[in-house]
Amino acid sequence: MEDGINALQGVPLEVRHIRAALTREFANLLDLDDVPDLSPAQRERVFLSRALAAKTAQLVADCTAAEAAEAVIDGPADHGIDAVMVSPTTAEIWLIQAKWSAQGTARLDSTAIQKFLHGFEQLLDLQYDRFNARFQPWADRVDAALNAPTLRVHLALAALGDDSLTDQGQDLLRKAILEFNQVEELVDFRFLGVADFYSAIRQDTLPAPASVTATLSDGWHMNSTPYQTYLGTVTADELAMWYEQHRERLFDQNVRYPLGMTSVNAAMVDSLLNNPHEFWYFNNGITVLCDSIRTNYFARHAEGQPVRLELANARVVNGAQTVAAVHHAYEREPQALAEALIAVRLICLDGAPTDLAQRITQATNTQNHVEARDFAALDPQQELIRQDFALSLDKLYVLKRGEQEPAPTAGCNVAEAALALACAYPDAALVARFRQNSDVLWRREPGGVYTRLFGSRPSALQIWRSVRLLRRVRDELVPLARGLEGRSRVVADRADLLVAHIAFQLIGSDGIDEPGDEWEARLEATVTLTSVILATLVDQLSARHGQHAFLARIFRDEQSCRHLVSAVLRSMEHGAEQQPTTPRRPSRGRRPNTVPLLVEHGLISDGTQLIYRPNSAAEREALHDWLSEVPERYLATWVNDSRKPLVWALDDRHYSPAGLVLRIWEEAQWAERPAAVHGARGWYLPGEGTLAELASELLADAETAGDDPGAE
Incomplete structure (x- = not known):
């Protein structure tokens, strides 16, 4: 007893009080089974160091003493992190490093902080297996929080001393915080010293009631x-x-x-x-x-x-x-x-x-x-899409939660359809917004995307093909992820929607709502590029954001996603192996595509002028001023080419009907442009009708004559 008293001689009163409070609060909670061979004095130092880490967790994360004790992972292979706390409801992570001093003179130097930051970086790269057994119960909670839209990470450094951090240590932390927060503010840090712990142990344990x-x-x-x-x-x-x-x-x-x-x-x-x-x-x-x-x-x-x-x-x-x-x-x-x-x-x-x-x-x-998705079932457009699925494809389109989900080959639900259309949309911002909050797919006010996805009523064929491509890309990523490690595996696991979006940009939307096998062949060719897309995306992420950026946050940032997609597409265009596709004739019994049908029958002469005519009131209102500024923007010349029959008067380049409509929307900077592009219905032959109407009349005449214009 006298030895214990002597050991406390000269120790500041505040430190003695803190020591006594830590002993009372955590004596029966902290695990010391890993240090059975240490002397009593050495075991006490280990206990007090871990108790200080637990108390830090209790103060910064507002948890109980028992929860704080469970958060302590101090020991071999802790990589500088003494305690971990996760809040699943708020997606917050606290990483704690604590240093005990019996005299109240502890300081955290640059070496300790470097080790702490390196441990943090290993968590970002999902290297959980490198941590000790005490950390493993936290692995799933850390992983879920790192992928949550509202993620915040708090670095808490504690030292039982009056001084805070060394100058070198503060510089290291500031530089690291700047790197981690390059996309948006995500990481912060806090230092706790003697004054903070002494104040905490003097506070009343229960708050005053709220009256x-x-x-x-x-x-x-x-x-x-x-x-x-x-x-x-x-x-x-x-x-x-x-x-x-x-x-x-x-x-x-x-x-x-x-x-x-x-x-x-x-x-x-x-x-x-x-x-x-x-x-x-x-x-x-x-x-x-x-x-x-x-x-x-x-x-x-x-x-x-x-x-x-x-x-x-x-x-x-x-x-x-x-x-x-x-x-x-x-x-x-x-x-x-x-x-x-x-x-x-x-x-x-x-x-x-x-x-x-x-x-x-x-x-x-x-x-x-009631979830936001549930209101989509009230939209008359959705009922028309359901009917289109049944009549055109003989497949199910489930609108309401609680309905039995169809087998994968038998159809899809409206939520999967919305996500696939969002991935197919030309602007990667939609994928980023979905990662922020999935309800954005159902919002119709400014900032929501429901009207863009379903406002012009995409066909059942367009939706089904979009769903199939999204599924195929995700299926390809699963075995790829198993064979990867570290950062590449994180990207494969968590950038599936961005990879799918890039695949959609590669395949294009031309012919997606036209019957026939051409788009199907392009789908197969595009799916084989999944591994190339993934590898290129990993390279561009490292080039633009460094080795230890918060990937989950990058995938939720609109501008970052836009820049990454552009960089990946440019890289693949210049360096990746091209996958040529050969258009196929429609199989017998299917309605042939509009453009090949018109070209095959020579219905429109080369040099015939066509006029762009917007399909919907929203399209007319959005584009009227831009189109009217330069009349040539309305005009295109027909050439009998089964893939790109339109030559735009503005630039003399060749386009497919849908491709030229998309180009017009992009040039006009129509921010609220829809996902569905009805190219054949947007180009009008004066006095005759739209391309879609001409093709329909040709089919009707052929049926009346007993012929099949789509047969060999």
Whole structure:
């Protein structure tokens, strides 16, 4: 005992208090089985070092002592990382390095920080097997968080000393943070010293209860049995003040804290600011539990009359996102919220069973909810696509969740169709947006892509072929990934949509909605290029972003994806092996493609002028001004070429009908251009009709005469 006392002589009081607190909190939680042969003094140093790492995890990640102890991975093969903590709900990762000093003089030098950063880089490259056994239970959670749209990584460095980091160490961290955040801000770091730990051990363990005031206007209702409950409305600005005063303490009993500015929460903010008087109609309101309610009437003491309710120990168990969105809107424009009302259900638990609060919380947070995809089933266009699938392809097109999914060869669902069309779209930004938030496929407001994908109603054949190409590319990537390591494997695993998008750009959309075998042959040739696309993408990623960038974030950044796709396509155009395709004649019994049919029968003479005529009102409105500036933009000359029969008057180059429509859309910079291109319906022969109409008439005449224009 005297030796222990002597060992503490000269140690600052704060350090002694920290030492005692760490011993009390983690004595029975930390694992020391890997150091059985050390002396008691050496084992204590290992314990205190690990306890400091655990306490750091507890402070920065707001977890319990037991959870913090489980986060400690200190030992051989920890690669400079002493503790790991992951929050699956917020996709946050905390990586911790801690250094103990019995005298309170610890410092983290450049060598320790270099080792720490190198360990971080190995996690980014998914080199989990290089870490020790203590890390392995965290591998799946780390992997899931690294691939989440809302990923944040916090580097926490702790040293039991008054000084922070050496100058060299700070420089290393700053440079590393700049490299990791080159696409967007993702990584931050924090240092904890003696003052931080001493302050933490002096804080009270329990926060003060959140007590709030709810002002109910005319028309509220109260049920006294079986439990006292008030139903009414409060103004949004009053609700904002609850959050302003108490923050996350309001949600301690909720199943989740506010999720940040998700698409749903952003929509709530917009509604509050733009239509505050209508917000009540579009929001489900909030449920609040409290220990007691004290009433203060403004005038007459009667139900329904204006009253102010004082809620003791209030907690919002349903509606955390609403409260956070209200506060966000209040910070932007407080005056607007005075007009917005929020429905509230206030339940007093005085005299209620002890498990009532838990049962209410579970019930209000596990009810079925409507997903954004579900609204697509209400779109008449989708029902027409379903019919097209059945009639044209004899396949199933499933619209609603809960319907039985078709076998892979028998059809697809609307979600797979939307994703395939997004991959096929000329702008890689759609793939990046999907990686940020999959609901973007179903949003119709600005920034959403549903109208682009389905607004001009792509044919069942275009959708089915797009789905098949996406599936084939993904199938090709699976065995490729198994044979790769490190960064290449990460790209194969997580850039499948970007690889598919590049494949779609290589194959092109010409003829995708035309019956026949030509596009099928191009599909097979394109699928064989999957490994080349992957290898080129890996090379371009390294060239543009270095060896240790956050790939998941790059694949969600619109500009990064655009630049990468352009670079890969340029590289493959100049250096990759070309895969020529030979057009095939349509097989007997199938409707032949429009252009080959017209060329074969010589229906249009060389030199005939055609006019571009937009198909939809949206197309006409978007392109009218640009087309009208230069009349030649409307015009093309026909030549009897079965692949590229149109010569554009603007540049004298040869195009397919669909290819020239796409070129016009690109030149006009039509940002909201649709995924479906009906090229044969967009080119009009004056006095005769569109190319599609001419081909249909030719087929009808042939059928009447008993001939098959598509036969050999």
